[in-house]
Amino acid sequence: MDIGHKLRTIRKQRGLSQRELAARAGLTNGTISLIEKNRTSPSVASLKSLLDAIPISMAEFFSTLEESQAPKVFYKAEEFTEIAPVSEGQVSLRQLGNAEHHALQVLHETYPAGADTGPELLSHNGEEAGIVVRGSIEVTVDGNVAVLNAGDGYLFDSRLPHRFRNLGDAICVVVSACTPPSF
Known part of the structure; x- marks a missing residue:
């Protein structure tokens, strides 16, 4: 894109x-x-x-048009929509389906070593939750900071200022959800 x-x-x-x-x-x-x-x-x-x-x-x-009249149910990895600018060393946020047609937004997030969502804290309507699938990630929510490892998760009101940073030397992968789709 x-x-x-x-x-x-x-x-x-x-x-x-x-x-x-x-x-x-x-x-x-x-x-x-x-x-x-x-x-x-x-x-x-x-x-x-x-x-x-x-x-x-x-x-x-980043919405994409779903071509068929029937709602799409299954997606191959290459059909996810990249909603974060992709370049070497930056965060990759890949969205499952077209969030405009659903009450839930699901993301496959990849944080290379040293990557983060930026120095500015994020804030948007909704709630978000995620589970660390691989590696570790530092999550800051409304001034509270935790380092989460594979198998750990988070759930919070997305209106609270938040940020994600990979302080480790390995890639971190997170699967997250936001409702309503406001990110």
Whole structure:
């Protein structure tokens, strides 16, 4: 997916200038320009701030049309939708199905060693839960910090400021869910 092009298209459809979007999102005009030209990839938190400023959810931004009339039930790994900018060493968030058509958003998250969701804390409507499948992850929720290992999990009100960081040397994999789909 061409994130920069899609962001520019939606920004223009909503009648926003780069300056106005930058001010709303707390970023610089230059940063918006670089993202729209695909010269830089925003952190998950920065992209969330940008989309909140438009406003549009991550699920809506990365939605894909399900082609058949009947609801799709089964998905191959390659059919998941990447909703976080993918580049070397960054967090990968892969969404199962089109969250716009469901009350639940399910993500397959991969955190390379040293990766995190960004220095800004995330906050959005809903509740989220997850289970660490592999590795370990530091989770911060409303000032509380815990390191979770494979088999451990979390469940919290997503309106509370939160952040995920892989402080280890190995990849961390998490399967998470958010309801309603607001991320």
